[in-house]
Amino acid sequence: MTAIVTTAPLPVADIPAIRRLRALTPLDDAGIEALVAAASETRTVPARRDLISEGMPIVEPVLILDGWAARVRQLVDGRRQILGFILPGDLVGYCGFDGAVAMTTIVGFTPLTVCALPSDTLSPTLRRAYAISGALDEAYLMAQITRLGRLSAYERIADFLLEMLERLSTAGMTHDDGFVMPLTQETLADTLGLTSVHVNRMLQQGRRSGDLEVSRSRVRVCHAEALTRTVGRQPTRVFLPHQPAVSATDIPR
Amino acid sequence: MTAIVTTAPLPVADIPAIRRLRALTPLDDAGIEALVAAASETRTVPARRDLISEGMPIVEPVLILDGWAARVRQLVDGRRQILGFILPGDLVGYCGFDGAVAMTTIVGFTPLTVCALPSDTLSPTLRRAYAISGALDEAYLMAQITRLGRLSAYERIADFLLEMLERLSTAGMTHDDGFVMPLTQETLADTLGLTSVHVNRMLQQGRRSGDLEVSRSRVRVCHAEALTRTVGRQPTRVFLPHQPAVSATDIPR
């Protein structure tokens, strides 16, 4: 799980959560120090235990250091919808008013390592990183809506895996367009609005067409670039890139 | 559209947007004054014109005073997904970091009346109202995901109309569980991940079963309470109610 280097006190670049936040926006020393300090005092939550329960007041915002979690909504008749995943470097319970209650239950699919989220008053760059992270949260929800509303089963799988690839690579958790995905096909089904049987068939189709390599809990997207184009996915973007503005190709109808 | 009373300078309670924000959290005088002042200087955007375009930098946050708008995502092959609606009292472009770009296009289905959003530094209560509004935005996105992922076509329609009822009643824009909905069935279809043909059939089913009264642009939900229960909808809640905590009836599996 963690790297086996034990010489130095653990280089900052090896902590995926910090790596992610630094990738969102450059952090000043105060911000990095605060994160490193926070990450030294961790808490572990066993898999399948609620990290936050829907309707309960939000106590303390935390930063995910390791593990996969999800926002889950359970319907009265047993149907379940997974709203989105929460990965290392993601913030949980960071919202700006008193008396807030959790809008969804959050549960881990693996044991979770979390730490207290450093206050955003410690560094303006940290504050900015949190704000960007929040905007990305919203962007992921919107991407999920588009997937469920207008993509075919196969497109949903592909688009979802590409999103995970994008997110995990920000935290440095991918290798050669592959990553560890500790989810069952049942979980994937509850995410993508499908049945596990159909997820299974679509994964096979992805294998046969050479788009995917899927084993136990490993996924590799074979030609990420090409697949991105074929399913019409556009990468998530919430702030201005440093490149000159992208030319809008959209034709107003 | 607007009330025909012209005696007084227009009572605050008659401005739906302000009514909504006050319903979210009590506002102090500074906050109300700022809103009233802002609402006196309006701008109008014609229907079908972009209020904000995806990928463009966000210039100035605005408050919707009148009209219906939506966040829209257009796929390359012409498919369209409506992510959610923006109604009077909703905030647009209020996000906490520099260099942010719009994550989606926002277009009006009616002419929109908007005004500049008063700065959240003017009043702590205003700031709180904005934060709650933002949390509600997120809650609506999550509700939309659940609708698309796990509800049947009929349930989607019912749940959606109940949400609109809930939101519009906060702004005082409903009468006897009815409201004006300036959307075509095609638009509804692009919202709910269906085709317009199927939306039509589901609306008819709603009429036949006595759940709905739908005409031109008017909708009435006949037995809102009952319908809420039958489709298993739970009302949106992002902060602690003043009542004692609701007992959790959820059975952990």
Added chain:
DNA sequence: CGCGTGGTTGAATCTGATCAATGGTTGTGG
């Protein structure tokens, strides 16, 4: 009056769900 937009209807089709059974993997306890 004619056209365009949006609503309504029917028939055929298809994507994905459901039901049911089999087989493989992992983890645990004897």
Added chain:
DNA sequence: CCACAACCATTGATCAGATTCAACCACGCG
């Protein structure tokens, strides 16, 4: 170290909800 139990992946057959295609109608507007 093996045996068993759970859980998960896989496969086939059938079913159903929603789409597609194609009309037709009603209304508002230039």
